Amino acid sequence: MEPSSPEVAAAPALPAESGLHARVLEHLGTAICGGELAPGSVLNIDELVDRYAVSRSVVREVLRVLASIGFIEARRRVGVMIRPASAWNVFDPQVIRWRLASAGRMAQLRSITELRTAVEPHAAYLAASRIGRDEASDLVGLAAKMWAAGEAGDEERFLHLDIEFHRRVLLASGNEMFVRLQELVAEVLTGRHKHHLMPHHPHEQALQMHADVAQAIQRRDGERARQAMVQLMEQAFDEMKSLWEQTAPPDRSKAE
Amino acid sequence: MEPSSPEVAAAPALPAESGLHARVLEHLGTAICGGELAPGSVLNIDELVDRYAVSRSVVREVLRVLASIGFIEARRRVGVMIRPASAWNVFDPQVIRWRLASAGRMAQLRSITELRTAVEPHAAYLAASRIGRDEASDLVGLAAKMWAAGEAGDEERFLHLDIEFHRRVLLASGNEMFVRLQELVAEVLTGRHKHHLMPHHPHEQALQMHADVAQAIQRRDGERARQAMVQLMEQAFDEMKSLWEQTAPPDRSKAE
DNA sequence: TTCCACTCAAAGATCATATCATTTGCATCA
DNA sequence: TGATGCAAATGATATGATCTTTGAGTGGAA
Known part of the structure; x- marks a missing residue:
């Protein structure tokens, strides 16, 4: 596999969070997500105190956070049980x-991409009726800059502009839940970039579609904005598909 | 067999959670969400220990959870600051x-409804290609029962079937993020019901559309499933619109 | 005056220990 | 056999002490 690039360029926030709490939380969270701690297995506080050589306070605070995320469940006389995904x-x-x-990783990228496919078109639609005059201008300007960066073959710059573009659309949707998905989009785009899924010169089509989305939003044509974003998503989805077609199955887990 | 809703109705979970942690968390969480603790204001641990008459352990654990939710940020020498929404x-x-x-409340219902509008059609689309034979049959059966309950004017039963219907579609989408939205949908539907936004006899149209969704999914016609769900969402959205048109403005907050 | 280095104290972070409360396994007894 | 009750295990809460970070004030130098 790939050499697992450590902390990408400007990874979000916590490569080496200081503080015992963050350290233990990070370790346990990773272990649970990675399946090293299988659902159903049981820990207990004293064991963790020993393993991480920290005090009860630290362990308990970490456990509370993990519990609020749904990773664990603490039961008296039993211990701390790992919950299923x-x-x-x-x-x-x-x-x-x-x-x-x-x-x-791949399953996660897939889920998020599907979520984007569902949400971003509607976000574009909503943005068309809620965006402010200046924000709309900026959006069109961004699309133009993307065009320039694409033509110039400046991948790095294109990536950042791309992220910013989608961020602004979600922001302009006026729905705080959509806005929160912005970080996810950034993750996916960055991931796509890292895996070299972006042609060195982005498809002419994609560039045009970004411009279409921006223009439609500025003209307050929600339906057209949605349509353009749908096409954009379809293309993005196809590009990603090659990624997981070879790694992860379509995730037909009967989870519940 | 019967969709035999196991604990369909057992949605809410924590009216009177026992335990100091849950009690304090609930109180602080409510206060922050309700704006009683304005963003920017500062608390400190000892103050909370006094106010709630609990130990520092409890307070600190609660604060860690609130911090992981993004409600607060603890800084040495300053205290615990409430963060903006x-x-x-x-x-x-x-x-x-x-x-x-x-x-x-209304703003939240609005956000979730918009999210549903974006996600559920795509969930239906995905479900069409991923659902199992039996699950598909159950879905069609559910739609049929909804029809019956609707004709009979049994609002309560209709509500539960409606929730179950959407839950299954999201589940069948095979996307764990969509699945998680199931609880939100339940909240919205219940809220709509509580506010008497549902005609005593659900629109003939709505009943037909649920049936259409189910059938399209069973026939593996993703595009048709999406279209039917879009119509369903449009109608649901219109019904909800009257709710917030009088209470909450379109939320053009420039949050970031 | 302006600005930088230094000091000090406030507040969270961590630790250690003790006690309380609940749950469960198991032994006891009818 | 089954109900009952005891006791150990384990998390929940309480408390006091110490460590670490950092904002604010202080004073001297440019």
Whole structure:
């Protein structure tokens, strides 16, 4: 496999979070997401205190957080039980980060891409009726810059502009839940980039579609904005498909 | 066999959670969501220890959870600062529960409804290609029961069947993130019901559309399933619209 | 005056220990 | 056989002490 690039360029937030709490949380979270701690297995506090050589306070605080994420469940006289993935808060940014760093990476990318495919078109639609005049201008400007970066073959710059573009559309949707998906989109795009799934010169089509989305939003044509974004998503989805077609099965887990 | 809703109705979970942790968490979470603790204001641990008459252990554990949700940020020498809503994990079930119970109730219902509008059609589309034979049969059966309950004017039963129907579609989508939205859908439908937004005899149209969705999924016609679900969402959205048109503005907050 | 280095104290972070409360396994007894 | 009750295990809570970080004030140098 690939040499597992450590912390990408400007990875979000926590490569080496200081503090015992963050350290233990990170380790346990990773272990659970990675399946090293299988669902059903049981830990107990004293054991963790020993293993990590930290105090009870630290361990308990970490466990509370893990419990709130749905990773564990503490029961008296039994211990701390690892819960199945179906109980996890899969929208928690931390969980997504851990999953993206685990073996389930592809499955996670797939899920997020599907979510994008569903949400972004509607976000574009909503943005068309809610965006402000200046924001709309900026969006069109961004699309133009993407065109320039694409023509110039400046991958790095294109990636950042791409992320920014989608971020602004979600922001302009006026729905705080959509806005929160912005980080996920950034993760997917970055992931796609890292895996060299982007042609050095982005498809002419894609560039045009970004421009179409921006223009439609500015003209307040929600339906057209949605359509353009749908096409964009279809193309993005196809590009990603090659990634997991060879690694992860379509995830027909009967989780519940 | 019967869809035999196991604990379909057992949705809510924590009215009077026992334990100091849950009690304090609930109170603080509600206060922050409700705006009683304004963003930017500062607390400190000892103060909370006094206010709730619990030990520091309890307070600290609660604060860690609140921090992981993005509600607060603890800084040495300063205290515990309440963070703005833009930092919240708006997908956390707890947060949604708190917001639904707060003054922002309508805004929350609106956000979720918009999210549904975006996600459910795509979920139906995916379900068409991923659902199992038996699950598909059950789905069609559910739609049929909805028809019966609708004709009979049994609102209560209709509500439960409706929730179960959407739950199954999301489940069949095979995307664990979509599955997680199931609880949100249940909340919205229940909320709509409580506010008497459902005609005593559900629209003939709606009944037909549920049947269409189910059938399209069973026939593995993803595009048709999506279309039918879109119509369903449009109608649901229109019904909800009257709710917030009088209470909450379109939320053009420039949060970031 | 302006600015930088230094000091000090406030508040969270961590640790260690003790006690309380609940659950479960198991032995006891009818 | 089955109900009953005891006791150990384990998390939950309480408490006091110490460590670490950092904002704010202080004073001297440019």
